[in-house]
Amino acid sequence: MVAKIAVFASGSGSNFQAIAESIERGELTANIGLVITDKPGAFVVTRAEKMGIPVLELAPKTFESKVAYEEKIIEVLQENNIEWVILAGYMRLVGETLLSAYENRIINIHPSLLPSFPGKDAIGQAMAHGVKITGVTVHFVDAGMDTGKIIAQGTVDVVEDDRAATESSIHKLEHELYTNTLQQLFKN
């Protein structure tokens, strides 16, 4: 069975691209029905269009409430028979509306060894604390900020005073860990 997924992203979309390329290579057994971004014009839109994957750009502020925004998302997900929601740099807390429609079917990747450094700029937080090792976590999404059940983690050595190098190692690991973890999850 091929898992039908939607990828949610707010920014560059390198994780989206890694997932899409892994599917193209036949390694990840999934089908990206659509990409949803809460940031119209984000670079992920360009990446998705280049790969011929439908994108929906939905600015939350154009809805009267978060519930209305998520109800619209659910409507589109259901129209596209989406089974799994894959957050890939989606910088917004998922609300109860979407959580209850996709219980245990929403997955996130975060650039730290959770529970350390949840929230925004996890890499900057880790470097500011002077940790020597950081990493990447793939987890189920719940109502908290990066608090759901952990599925997989990997570690990365921090390159002291070199954010770009540390970030680059984290992204490389993210791309491998996310696709491998999703493959395990979809197989079961």
Ligand code: GAR
């Ligand atoms: C990734 O590092 C992802 O782990 C992080 O945003 C980045 C998106 O990069 N997500 C979070 O911090 C979620 N709390 P990308 O747009 O290139 O995939």
